[in-house]
Amino acid sequence: MEFIIEHLSKSYDGKRVLRDIDFAFESGKIYGLLGRNGAGKTTLFNCLNGDIRNDTGRFYFKTEEGIRDARPEDIGYVLSTPTVPEFMTGREFLKFFMDIHEAAIREPKQLDEYFEYMSIAREDRDKLLKDYSHGMKNKMQMLINIIAQPNLLLLDEPLTSLDVVVAEEMKQLLRSLKTGRITIFSTHIMDLALDLCDEIVLLNHGELETVDKSDLDVGGFKERIIAALREEEND
Amino acid sequence: MIKTLRLSFALKNTYRVNGILYAIRQIPVVKKAVPAGVYQVHGFKIFANVLSALWELVTVFLGKLLYFLIMINGAMRLYGLPPETDPQLFLHLLVFLSAGGALLNTYMFNPTKDKYYAMILLGMDARSYTLVNYFYAVLKVVAGFGFCSFLFAFPKGCSLWQCLPIPFFVAGMKMSVSAYALWDYEKKGTVRDENKLSKYSWGIVAVFLAAAYGLPAAGLLIPAPVSMILMLLGAASGLLFLYKFLTFQSYRAMYKELFSSAPSLSVQLDNKAAIKIQQEQSYKSISADKSITSSRRGFEYLNELFIKRHRKILWRPAKKVTAVICALTAGSLMAFRIVPEFKETVNGVLMTSLPYFVIVMYSLNRGTSFTRALFINCDHSLLTYSFYKQPQFILRLFQIRLREIIKVNLLPAAMIGAGLAILLYASGGTDNPANYLILIVSVLCMSIFFSVHYLMLYYLLQPYNAGTEIKSGTYQLILAVTYIVSYLLLQVRLPTLMFGIMTIVFCILYCIIASILVYRLAPETFRIRM
Numbered sequence: 001m002e003f004i005i006e007h008l009s010k011s012y013d014g015k016r017v018l019r020d021i022d023f024a025f026e027s028g029k030i031y032g033l034l035g036r037n038g039a040g041k042t043t044l045f046n047c048l049n050g051d052i053r054n055d056t057g058r059f060y061f062k063t064e065e066g067i068r069d070a071r072p073e074d075i076g077y078v079l080s081t082p083t084v085p086e087f088m089t090g091r092e093f094l095k096f097f098m099d100i101h102e103a104a105i106r107e108p109k110q111l112d113e114y115f116e117y118m119s120i121a122r123e124d125r126d127k128l129l130k131d132y133s134h135g136m137k138n139k140m141q142m143l144i145n146i147i148a149q150p151n152l153l154l155l156d157e158p159l160t161s162l163d164v165v166v167a168e169e170m171k172q173l174l175r176s177l178k179t180g181r182i183t184i185f186s187t188h189i190m191d192l193a194l195d196l197c198d199e200i201v202l203l204n205h206g207e208l209e210t211v212d213k214s215d216l217d218v219g220g221f222k223e224r225i226i227a228a229l230r231e232e233e234n235d
Numbered sequence: 236m237i238k239t240l241r242l243s244f245a246l247k248n249t250y251r252v253n254g255i256l257y258a259i260r261q262i263p264v265v266k267k268a269v270p271a272g273v274y275q276v277h278g279f280k281i282f283a284n285v286l287s288a289l290w291e292l293v294t295v296f297l298g299k300l301l302y303f304l305i306m307i308n309g310a311m312r313l314y315g316l317p318p319e320t321d322p323q324l325f326l327h328l329l330v331f332l333s334a335g336g337a338l339l340n341t342y343m344f345n346p347t348k349d350k351y352y353a354m355i356l357l358g359m360d361a362r363s364y365t366l367v368n369y370f371y372a373v374l375k376v377v378a379g380f381g382f383c384s385f386l387f388a389f390p391k392g393c394s395l396w397q398c399l400p401i402p403f404f405v406a407g408m409k410m411s412v413s414a415y416a417l418w419d420y421e422k423k424g425t426v427r428d429e430n431k432l433s434k435y436s437w438g439i440v441a442v443f444l445a446a447a448y449g450l451p452a453a454g455l456l457i458p459a460p461v462s463m464i465l466m467l468l469g470a471a472s473g474l475l476f477l478y479k480f481l482t483f484q485s486y487r488a489m490y491k492e493l494f495s496s497a498p499s500l501s502v503q504l505d506n507k508a509a510i511k512i513q514q515e516q517s518y519k520s521i522s523a524d525k526s527i528t529s530s531r532r533g534f535e536y537l538n539e540l541f542i543k544r545h546r547k548i549l550w551r552p553a554k555k556v557t558a559v560i561c562a563l564t565a566g567s568l569m570a571f572r573i574v575p576e577f578k579e580t581v582n583g584v585l586m587t588s589l590p591y592f593v594i595v596m597y598s599l600n601r602g603t604s605f606t607r608a609l610f611i612n613c614d615h616s617l618l619t620y621s622f623y624k625q626p627q628f629i630l631r632l633f634q635i636r637l638r639e640i641i642k643v644n645l646l647p648a649a650m651i652g653a654g655l656a657i658l659l660y661a662s663g664g665t666d667n668p669a670n671y672l673i674l675i676v677s678v679l680c681m682s683i684f685f686s687v688h689y690l691m692l693y694y695l696l697q698p699y700n701a702g703t704e705i706k707s708g709t710y711q712l713i714l715a716v717t718y719i720v721s722y723l724l725l726q727v728r729l730p731t732l733m734f735g736i737m738t739i740v741f742c743i744l745y746c747i748i749a750s751i752l753v754y755r756l757a758p759e760t761f762r763i764r765m
Binding site for chain 2: 046049050051052072073074075076077079083084085086087088092095096097099100101126128130144145148150
């Protein structure tokens with residue numbers, strides 16, 4: 001399976017943030033999306049998630065059966081600031097999600113099994129989400145986004161401001177989830193991108209480009225990425 | 236001094252002009268014609284400068300005009316005292332109200348952003364900045380009150396000599412309060428913030444208010460010469476305290492403390508702080524009652540939990556209003572027995588004043604608070620999940636929410652409708668029994684109309700961004716138009732039967748059109764604003 005973006009463009013007040021993007025993402029890989037502040041990473045995610053309308057272009061899945069447009073249920077989107085319905089408990093939110101995806105979830109498990117999987121403690125499961133810590137909200141958001149097994153998982157700096165233990169748990173989780181789906185991971189932390197991701201993609205001049213790692217050690221690869229990002233500044 | 240005044244004017248004008256230009260860019264349609272770089276366009280800047288200058292003039296006169304018009308001359312009409320007591324009553328009200336007002340509005344102890352920008356961010360000399368701007372503010376008080384005194388006091392029979400001290404008295408009282416607050420800061424280190432007065436200060440204000448309005452109601456007025464003496468003393472005390480402003484040395488330290496402890500300032504300065512406060516308040520409204528559960532499934536489950544955990548802001552006010560309406564109806568029925576002539580008046584009002592109930596139903600409708608809670612506590616987070624934005628789910632939830640918002644608003648509406656029908660019957664009835672039905676049904680229709688209206692606007696314009704700020708000028712414009720139309724209907728005098736039928740037909744048509752629009756457009760429009 002591939003996720004193909006064709007001629008995707010988006011402008012704000014005359015400024016072209018995304019310029020005619022063409023890119024193909026392959027299933028089974030984690031893509032690290034790097035770019036300078038304001039490069040348009042969140043705009044790209046918002047377009048793909050249907051939160052904002054793109055000016056031109058389309059994106060679709062290419063499978064053995066043919067091509068089809070991306071549907072909302074294909075996409076999981078995890079934000080850096082976790083957003084969960086504050087008036088529900090963790091268990092209620094999970095139950096609500098399971099209810100409305102009854103038909104779509106393959107081999108549903110008991111609610112507690114999901115909580116165990118995400119290492120959410122028993123005493124926290126029936127607390128209102130407004131009383132969850134940042135890390136717990138983040139886990140809950142991630143859990144909801146992965147239960148339905150979306151084909152495309154968009155992660156917008158999801159590990160920022162997590163403590164080291166939770167961050168490590170999340171990294172392990174993402175590695176275990178990558179098979180059979182496309183994961184695009186936006187971050188400003190280059191070491192994290194190099195550690196976790198299979199491919200590094202730069203959003204530069206409103207376009208996506210892969211950074212070729214061939215024949216380079218970690219240090220050399222980092223230098224190449226920085227050089228490519230600096231190029232934008234010098235233009 | 237002149238340089239300081241010029242700089243402070245330039246600073247105030249800059250952010251006022253930019254504020255005007257920003258506001259222009261929020262107006263629907265207009266914003267498309269205004270470029271994003273409007274802040275650099277000379278023509279627009281001149282236009283905004285003219286508006287800014289006009290606003291400065293408005294601040295000198297508008298508040299004072301309204302104050303005299305409503306608080307003094309308007310209140311004087313209510314007492315029905317003989318016209319020869321007018322000058323005495325005018326001065327009586329003015330003396331007590333100005334004394335109370337001096338505590339509420341000093342200018343000096345209002346922590347505003349212009350002062351913060353100038354003294355803290357731009358590092359202007361606090362003493363000269365404060366003195367120059369304070370005396371300018373005092374001059375504005377003298378000019379505004381001087382003009383209004385002549386405008387309002389002369390027609391009430393006051394003499395020139397009674398009018399002349401008024402502006403100096405008002406300014407003097409404000410200066411006295413400010414000087415006392417400076418002295419208090421020196422002695423005790425406590426800074427006055429006029430936006431969060433102590434209970435003690437509110438108590439004094441209440442005493443002055445009671446003296447102003449209560450004494451005349453009891454037939455007691457302070458004699459005009461006493462008012463004159465009090466005014467001259469007030470003006471003189473202001474002059475005496477002038478030395479305090481000039482000798483006070485700790486303006487910078489005092490303002491730093493004032494700014495650091497002023498919640499109103501953080502709200503003005505930092506939108507994020509204001510939004511955070513709003514979000515926290517909204518989260519506080521969520522009930523932590525552990526017994527709340529739901530046996531439903533899917534979206535009905537989500538909705539039931541939402542409604543049960545938000546009873547405090549949804550159902551409790553509706554129940555309180557219903558209780559008040561019950562009490563008013565019972566009170567009116569008792570009044571019919573005690574004062575039978577009252578029946579005829581009420582009967583006449585009920586037969587012609589149904590349009591009044593549009594603004595009543597507008598004021599009682601919980602639509603905006605319902606949609607705000609929906610967004611901040613629920614949709615703000617769930618709209619970031621792809622599954623939640625599937626068209627069939629959006630429409631399913633719309634149906635459920637429409638049912639709930641109508642239910643919440645229908646309780647007080649049903650009581651109003653029933654109460655009006657009972658009062659119509661008890662006040663002598665009507666020749667046409669259809670009037671009873673029309674009263675009930677049209678009030679219910681008005682309630683349903685407002686419920687549908689607010690929920691439809693929410694779904695079609697979804698005015699909030701991810702930071703829970705309202706970002707839709709169109710939404711705010713339509714809310715304003717809703718209020719204006721409801722208000723204008725106060726002027727309409729139509730027989731209940733006719734207006735009621737028109738209301739019912741309009742509401743039914745509106746609900747049909749609104750539902751069609753939501754079904755067609757909401758799957759596209761119900762998104763978080765970017």
